[in-house]
Amino acid sequence: MERDVVIIGGGVIGASILYYLSKNGYNNAALIEKSHFACGSTAKSGGFIRVYHSNPLLTEMSMESFSSFKNFEQEIGRSCGYVKTGLLHLIPDNQVTYMLDEVKKLQQQYEYSIEALTINEAKKLFPSLSFDGVGAVAYEPEGGFADPVLTTKAWIDAARSLGAIAMEGTEVTDIVLDNEKVVGVNTTAGFIQAKAVILATGAWSSTFIQQLQLNYRIRSKSIQIQFVKRPEEALIPPAFIDNTTELFSRPDTHDLVLVGYPTNQWDINPDDVRAMDYDETLKVNQIAKKRFQWFDNITFSGGRLSFDGYTNNEVGILEEVSGLKGLIISAGWSGGGYKLSPAVGQRTVKLIKEME
Numbered sequence: 001m002e003r004d005v006v007i008i009g010g011g012v013i014g015a016s017i018l019y020y021l022s023k024n025g026y027n028n029a030a031l032i033e034k035s036h037f038a039c040g041s042t043a044k045s046g047g048f049i050r051v052y053h054s055n056p057l058l059t060e061m062s063m064e065s066f067s068s069f070k071n072f073e074q075e076i077g078r079s080c081g082y083v084k085t086g087l088l089h090l091i092p093d094n095q096v097t098y099m100l101d102e103v104k105k106l107q108q109q110y111e112y113s114i115e116a117l118t119i120n121e122a123k124k125l126f127p128s129l130s131f132d133g134v135g136a137v138a139y140e141p142e143g144g145f146a147d148p149v150l151t152t153k154a155w156i157d158a159a160r161s162l163g164a165i166a167m168e169g170t171e172v173t174d175i176v177l178d179n180e181k182v183v184g185v186n187t188t189a190g191f192i193q194a195k196a197v198i199l200a201t202g203a204w205s206s207t208f209i210q211q212l213q214l215n216y217r218i219r220s221k222s223i224q225i226q227f228v229k230r231p232e233e234a235l236i237p238p239a240f241i242d243n244t245t246e247l248f249s250r251p252d253t254h255d256l257v258l259v260g261y262p263t264n265q266w267d268i269n270p271d272d273v274r275a276m277d278y279d280e281t282l283k284v285n286q287i288a289k290k291r292f293q294w295f296d297n298i299t300f301s302g303g304r305l306s307f308d309g310y311t312n313n314e315v316g317i318l319e320e321v322s323g324l325k326g327l328i329i330s331a332g333w334s335g336g337g338y339k340l341s342p343a344v345g346q347r348t349v350k351l352i353k354e355m356e
Contacts, residue, residue, distance in 0.1 A: 003165075005029040005352065006185050006194040008172045008208070011042035012152045013330055013337050014200035016345030018164055019155035024349045027163035030194075031156065032187060034171035038152040040270060041202055044306035045338050046225060046250060046258055047145040048239065050087045051112060052102060052138050054095060055315055058336065059102060061343040063110055068342035069146055076158050080151040085251055087143025088126065088240040090291075093135035095243065103138055115139045128235040130291055133244050144239060145250050148338045155345075174211060175327065182326030196352060198328040203270040203309040205331040214321060218309040218332040222265040224280040226303030227256045234294040247287050256301055259288050262335060274305050310334040318347055320355060328352075 004026055007014045010033025018031040033039075049069050051062045072080040091099045099116065106112040117125070117137040131137070156166045171188045175197055184193040199208055203220035230237075237257060239250035249259045261284045263277065281303075289295045311317060314334035321327040328351060330344055337344070 001030075001190070002193040003028055003030040004194065005196045005198065006192055007031045007198045007200055008185070009033065009200035009202060009204070010037040010152075010156075010166065010168065011040050011200065011202055012038065012045075012148045012341045013202070013333065013344055014198075015152040015155040015159075016341040017198060017200055017330065017348045018159040018166060020342075020345035020349050021352065022159040022162035022164040026349070026352065029159070029164045030192065031159070031164070031166040032170050032172055032185070033166075033168050036168045037156060037166070038149040040204075041306055041308045042148045042152055042338070044225065044304050045148045046248065046260055047081070047148050047338055048087070048143075048241070048248065048250065049082065049146055049339050050089075050140055050143045050241065051106065052089050052099070052114060052140060054098065054243065056102070057315060058340065059106070061340045061347075063106070063112065064343035064346065065340055066112075070142070072151070072154070076154050078150070078154040078157075080154060081147030083144045083146065084142055085144040086238040087140045088122070088129075088238055089138040089140075090131065090134045090240060090242040090244055091136045091138060092133070092244045096135040099136060099138050113141050115141075126238060128237050128293060129240070130293055132290060151338075151341070175208065177324065180324055182324065196326045196328060196355065198330055198348065200330045201309075202331055202333075202337070203307050205309050205329070212324070212327075214329075216317060216329065216332075218311055218317070219266050220268050220270055220307055221310045222263040222268050222277075223260060223306040223308065223335055224263050224276060224284055224303070225258060225260040225306050226276065226281060226284060227252060227258055227301040228295075228298040229255050229301050230257050231294050231297040237292065240291075242291065245287050245290070247284070247291065249288070249291070259284055260306075261287060268307060270307050276303050276305050308333065308335045308337070316340070316344070318344060318351070320351065326355070
């Protein structure tokens with residue numbers, strides 16, 4: 001088999017790359033997934049949709065992605081499950097000046113709906129939350145969440161309709177090079193010749209990094225996500241990202257609230273299916289009590305142990321690997337890849353064009 005581009009990894013990042021390549025005329029691309037599509041961190045993601053970040057590159061990429069989620073059904077013909085809840089960023093004192101500057105930039109340069117709130121303003125608007133230890137709040141009225149699995153499958157189906165192929169149950173065993181140039185991949189279904197190979201391998205990236213002795217470091221890390229049922233009298237909370245504690249939360253269906261927190265469990269095997277860590281559950285609960293005034297009266301409703309591939313600065317990598325022509329790495333999105341995925345796909349198309 002011969003393909004112009006092979007993408008390794010059938011999560012939401014790989015699916016976005018496949019779709020945007022196909023949409024832009026690269027419809028001889030192939031997506032290869034060793035298990036089934038959207039089965040890794042994509043399946044366990046909280047699916048947050050937001051724009052503001054404390055890193056300007058991530059803010060820029062999120063801004064590029066936002067309209068894709070809002071207009072997803074119009075473009076793809078299927079829903080991505082976008083739910084507008086409003087989203088708060090709880091900002092520590094030492095980041096307030098930066099936040100105010102970024103909010104002004106998003107308002108003026110992008111005409112994006114975002115507001116900087118004082119703590120008193122936030123308390124009046126969102127009385128169900130406590131803002132102890134918070135310096136100020138950035139509020140995105142159109143922020144919320146969507147469904148990463150629906151998004152992944154919709155992009156794959158759209159790409160297939162444009163001529164791309166997407167293969168489940170097929171593992172890439174190694175990337176084949178000739179004179180420091182990509183020529184294809186060996187898979188459990190045979191050799192696939194390709195001019196370019198893209199690693200969209202998330203928490204599995206270290207396998208190929210070590211195999212090819214690349215100068216990158218992407219470490220797998222667990223993320224604890226749990227669901228609680230709020231008491232009947234409690235107001236529905238908005239989604240929020242707490243930059244003072246790293247806690248994140250959003251409303252879910254049936255009076256449930258998702259609450260999550262990145263653990264300190266590094267270099268985990270992403271192929272291991274694990275239950276939630278009870279000690280981490282207790283830690284999340286203690287942190288959550290600082291934000292939800294009603295948390296002592298919740299009903300615990302299970303959860304999941306998610307994971308992702310993290311870089312040292314928690315900013316993903318999207319570039320052609322120096323010294324290996326045709327090899328692109330698109331990984332290390334550090335728990336935030338879903339909201340960036342449209343921009344990742346679009347920027348990968350630009351990168352492929354530059355390599356020609």
